[in-house]
Amino acid sequence: MCGFSGFWSIKNSDFDFNQILSDMGNAIKTRGPDSSGTWSDDENIGLVHRRLAIVDVSAAGHQPMHSSSQRYVIAFNGEIYNHLELRAELEAITPRNWLGHSDTETLLAAIEQWGLFQTLIKTTGMFALALWDRDTKQLQLARDRFGEKPLYYGWQNGCFLFGSQLNALRAHPNFAPEINRDAITLLLRHNYIPAPYSIYKDIYKLLPGTIMTLNSSLEQTTDIYWSAKDTMAQAAANLCTLPAAEQLQQLEQTLKNVVKGQMAADVPLGAFLSGGVDSSLIVALMQAQSNTPVKTFSIGFDDKRFNEAEFARAVADHLGTEHTDLYVTAEDALAVIPKLADIYDEPFSDSSQIPTYLVSKIAKQQVTVSLSGDAGDEVFCGYNRYILTARTWHKLSRIPVVLRKMAAWCLTAIPIKVWNALSVLVPARWRLSNMGDKLHKAALVLPSKTIEQLYLGLVSHWQNPESVVLNSKEPLTALTDPKRKANFLDPILQMMAQDTLSYLSDDILVKVDRAAMAVSLETRVPFLDHKLFEHAWRLPMAMKIKGSKTKWCLRQILYKYVPEHLIERPKMGFAVPLDTWLRGPLKAWADNLLAEQRLQQEGFFDVTKIRKMWLEHLSGKRNWQYQLWDILMFQAWYEKYHK
Incomplete structure (x- = not known):
């Protein structure tokens, strides 16, 4: 796990390459605090690498690295888990x-033998890389199959810039970007900016599973070496027909092999443990294959609504791990907020970024690598919203759209405070807290014409972000672009595919990568081994859902290691009490960022709408915590980098 950056100049050969590359590398020092290296040649191209040594911590692993023939120079971030198998294959040849x-x-030896495209097909791992071919004078950028590791690129004033994070690009003297208002609409809808877009015009994120080539004529081409969309479609069309017991046995063995492979490291290693199904299973399989207690980490909150530490402790005690949990106060969590713009360096507003950073910080005190249970929900159908949305659509789709539009109008015609007053008349088992707020939100998605529209509406923070961001147009994404989006007849598979193509790569993986790299911690995600992913998508839905139980197959394997009663409980998620914080300890901070005059001067948002929302939230009339957090994270980022 490391960070890298670089540039190729076509206009200016008078740059002080060493100084500029050093500045670009220092901007991402936390990604690689162990060492740094720079390289440049007379083609006006340069690479800088910051190293977090994990495998081969000696100088033999120093980068940028040259191939044995000196043809290739590489800057590489990540881990190739099957590299010893690749070495054996190469040794058999020569x-x-x-x-x-x-x-x-x-990796370099493999590229010399097979070329980059075929090499990446053979690899199992997480990575981003920049490869310079000294013979053909071409630059290639590549990213792993799911986008676990980040990679930005783009032209700025005659320089092609690229790097692990925007902070590195900002350090180049030619970096003078324009804020992409269209990308802000995506932030408001999703709480993240999905690839290939970034917050800046002309700066992009390389899509997962992709190789981008820039040749000496400055022609840019893109090749896809692996497609999650195609893989899901092919696997779902070729479902496993073995008896359930054999499918479980195969899955368990595959999981064991993946976890064992990802435990390889020459530095201390541990795991995040929340006490839920996914992280508990990863830790259980780690402990089953370890001769010593696995180091595990969790954080707890005094607020019972958000505290999972006691459940994690119970699982850790049962498995016999060396467990560390730390209860953090509201003040500890709030102290992270001023750091978020630095940590994420692009507007990002998934509020679980706060506890993710805190647990990474705790883990780094003892280990350099931590495995996580991320992606279990997307790969094995773990979100309750999949079932609820499918059931809702099954009923809604029978009602003509025109009637649903009328119903939506009726719901919103009655003020929220009136609905809340009427809620006392509803039987207790059907009564909703803040019923008016929820009914008004439900009215927004009632007219949906397809389940895709319904699901997008349900997971969107802002339903019409173009109406909030001035002079903007919301771009197409993997969820809305016919060329990129998945198409499954099964509604649950469709939602899983949508999350895999966007939410997983652009939210979950971004959140974990930036939080962990801020403290120089490598994270690994076993559920995103591509062979395991293919295996999971070949499992029939009956292996994933039984009645109202999600991730059924994972639960059956987990219960061989951990008693069911330690796991079965309502799902919490990794959240913080934003709603009350914004009305309390964060009020002054938010008030400053949302000041009317400030919003008007900056000119990005509809001031009237934002101020109305802020005042409604402060009064308790509405809970706009997520919508406001999107705005606040942009404002905090803008203040950091553009004031």
Whole structure:
């Protein structure tokens, strides 16, 4: 796990390459605090690498690294879990004199033997890389299959810039970007900016599973070496027909192999443990294959609504891990907020970014690598919203759209405070807290014409962000672009695919990568092994859902290691009490960022709408915590980088 950056200049050969590259590398120092290296040549191209040494911590793993023939130079961020198998395959072709045992050296040898495209098809891992071919004078950028590791790129005043984070690009003297208002609409809808867009015009994120090539004629081409969309479609069309018991046995063995492979490291290793199904299963399989207690980490909150630490402790005690949990106060969590703009360096407003950073900080005190249970929900159908949305659509789709539009109008015609007053007349088992607020939100998605529209509406923070962001047009994404979106007849598969193509890559993985890298911690996600992913998508739905139980197959495997009663409980998520914080300890901070005059001067948002929402939230009339957090995270980022 590391960070890298670089640039290719076509206009200016008078740059002080060493100084500029050093500045770009220092901007992402937390991604690689162990060492740094720069390289440049007379083609006006340069690379800088910041190293967090994980495999082969010796100087033999130093980057940028040259291939044995000196043809290729690489800057690489990530881990290739099967690199020893690749070495054995290469040795069978031609015996080699290896300088060390780093996966980067293996990768370069493989590229010389098979080329980049075929090499990446053979790899199992998470990565982003920049590869310079000294013979053909071409630059290639590549990213792993799911986008676990980030990679930005774009032209700025005659320079092609690229790097792990925007902070590195900002350090280049030619970096003078324009804020992309269209991207702000995506932030408001999703709480993240999905690839290929970034907050800046002309700066992009490389899509997962993709190789981008820039040749000496400055022609840019893109090749897809692996497609999640195609993989899901092919697997779902070729479902496993073995008896359930054999499917479970195969799945357990596959999971064991993946976890064992991701436990390889020359530095201390541990795991995040929330006590839920996914993280508990990863830790259980780690402990089953370890001769010593696995180090596990969790954080707790005094607020019972958000505290899972006691459940994690119970699982840890049962498995016999070396567990560390730390109860953090509201003040501890609030202290993270001023750091968020630095940590994420692009507007990002998934509020679970706060506890993710805190648990990463705790883990880093003892380990350098931590495995996580992320992606279990997307890969094995773990979100309750999949079932609820499918059931809702089954009923809604029978009602003509015109009648649903009328119903929506009726719901919103009655003020929220009136609905709340009427809620006392509803039987207790059907009564909703803040019923008016929920009914008004439900009215927004009632007219949906397809389940895709319904699901997008349900998971959107802002239903019409173009009406809030001035002079903007919401771009097409993997959820709305016919060329990129998945198409499944099964509504649950469709929702899983949508989350995989956007939410997983652009929210979950971004959140974890930036939070962990801020404290120089490598994170690994076993559920995103691509062979395991293919395996999971070949499992029939009956292996994933039984009645109202999600992730059924994972639960059956987990219960071989952990008693059911330690796991079965309502799902909490990794949240913080934003609603009350915004009315309390964060009020002054938010008031400043949402000041009417300030919003008018900056000119990004409809001031009237934002101020109305803020005042409604402060009064308790509405709970606009997520919508406001989107705005606040943009405002805090803008204040940091553009004031």
